[in-house]
Amino acid sequence: MIVLDKVDKVFPGSTIPAVNQISFQIDEGNICVFVGPSGCGKTTILRMINRLVEPTGGEIYIKGKKVSDKEVNPDELRREIGYVIQQIGLMPHRTVEQNVALVPRLLKWPEEKISLRVKELLETVGLDAEEVSRKYPYQLSGGMMQRVGVARALAADPPIMLMDEPFGAVDPIVRGRLQDEFLRLQKALKKTICFVTHDINEAIKMGDHIVIMNKGELVQHGTPMEILCNPANYFVKDLIGTDREIKLLELTKSEELVTRTKNIPEQIIEKDSFILAIDPVQRALEIMMKKNSDLVGVRDGAEMIGTISWEDIKKHINMISGDN
Ligand SMILES: Nc1ncnc2c1ncn2[C@@H]1O[C@H](COP(=O)(O)OP(=O)(O)OP(=O)(O)O)[C@@H](O)[C@H]1O
Ligand SMILES: [Mg+2]
Numbered sequence: 544m545i546v547l548d549k550v551d552k553v554f555p556g557s558t559i560p561a562v563n564q565i566s567f568q569i570d571e572g573n574i575c576v577f578v579g580p581s582g583c584g585k586t587t588i589l590r591m592i593n594r595l596v597e598p599t600g601g602e603i604y605i606k607g608k609k610v611s612d613k614e615v616n617p618d619e620l621r622r623e624i625g626y627v628i629q630q631i632g633l634m635p636h637r638t639v640e641q642n643v644a645l646v647p648r649l650l651k652w653p654e655e656k657i658s659l660r661v662k663e664l665l666e667t668v669g670l671d672a673e674e675v676s677r678k679y680p681y682q683l684s685g686g687m688m689q690r691v692g693v694a695r696a697l698a699a700d701p702p703i704m705l706m707d708e709p710f711g712a713v714d715p716i717v718r719g720r721l722q723d724e725f726l727r728l729q730k731a732l733k734k735t736i737c738f739v740t741h742d743i744n745e746a747i748k749m750g751d752h753i754v755i756m757n758k759g760e761l762v763q764h765g766t767p768m769e770i771l772c773n774p775a776n777y778f779v780k781d782l783i784g785t786d787r788e789i790k791l792l793e794l795t796k797s798e799e800l801v802t803r804t805k806n807i808p809e810q811i812i813e814k815d816s817f818i819l820a821i822d823p824v825q826r827a828l829e830i831m832m833k834k835n836s837d838l839v840g841v842r843d844g845a846e847m848i849g850t851i852s853w854e855d856i857k858k859h860i861n862m863i864s865g866d867n
Contacts, residue, residue, distance in 0.1 A: 625696030
């Protein structure tokens with residue numbers, strides 16, 4: 544859907560490329576997360592996709608079409624691509640309604656349609672349209688502003704969304720909630736999304752695919768599981784941190800590890816140590832610690848389907864994490 548082929552960017556006056564020979568592909572309906580330290584080129588990549596920055600080399604294709612093609616009008620291109628800019632970027636002297644309605648008004652939608660769309664979007668991102676529509680950005684909390692930023696990017700229902708640290712300006716609790724809500728929304732919307740973050744945990748949680756960058760270079764890309772199982776080098780290992788095994792267990796569903804049996808041991812029933820088949824294996828560990836037990840039962844709805852033991856978890860970690 545979006546293809547970058549050996550893309551370079553050297554800014555005028557600089558000798559070091561901000562982005563150096565980057566190639567990868569983002570499939571339709573996927574969330575691709577770019578992660579890496581400050582200055583590694585994440586924002587530059589997003590801005591080359593919607594042509595706010597022109598590459599100095601290579602090609603970018605959207606749905607097989609060169610973004611740099613003379614026939615492609617950059618303004619029209621940008622209307623097809625929702626953009627949540629870093630630091631939110633709401634216009635301070637315009638109300639929430641005016642901010643969200645920006646692109647639909649540019650597209651000259653009838654006012655009635657715009658009004659319905661704004662209301663619908665504000666509700667979609669979890670805001671009370673009645674309450675916030677006429678407010679100005681400074682009258683909102685950080686979390687509310689980020690929601691308005693997402694609503695604005697979704698306004699014209701673009702197939703592609705570029706999201707630059709969309710949940711960066713809020714505390715970890717609000718952030719977790721925004722992430723969960725957005726993932727739920729994406730299940731229905733199925734947009735093709737480029738998502739930038741500094742935070743590897745956010746990348747693992749949000750990404751179908753992760754692109755790890757450092758100093759303008761692509762260091763590694765793959766699914767969260769691929770990256771956790773096989774970090775390419777010390778830079779990636781360092782980024783993942785010391786709790787790699789825990790992160791792997793968060794990505795593994797209990798049903799993948801369950802030993803199916805109808806005979807659920809007494810101790811499990813006595814201690815009420817159960818998890819759900821859809822829970823991450825991490826949850827099994829938590830229950831083991833809480834109930835001081837080395838075995839948990841696994842339920843699928845109301846049905847008991849089997850057990851997971853501490854030994855099963857250890858074996859699983861050894862198998863998937865290898866010697867890395
Ligand atoms: N308009 C510009 N002119 C000159 N240099 C620029 C410009 N924009 C970005 N750069 C440089 O390009 C490099 C990459 O910047 P970029 O903003 O893409 O990084 P980033 O990964 O988004 O960082 P952060 O996480 O801090 O947002 C940096 O060295 C930056 O100084
Ligand atoms: Mg940036």
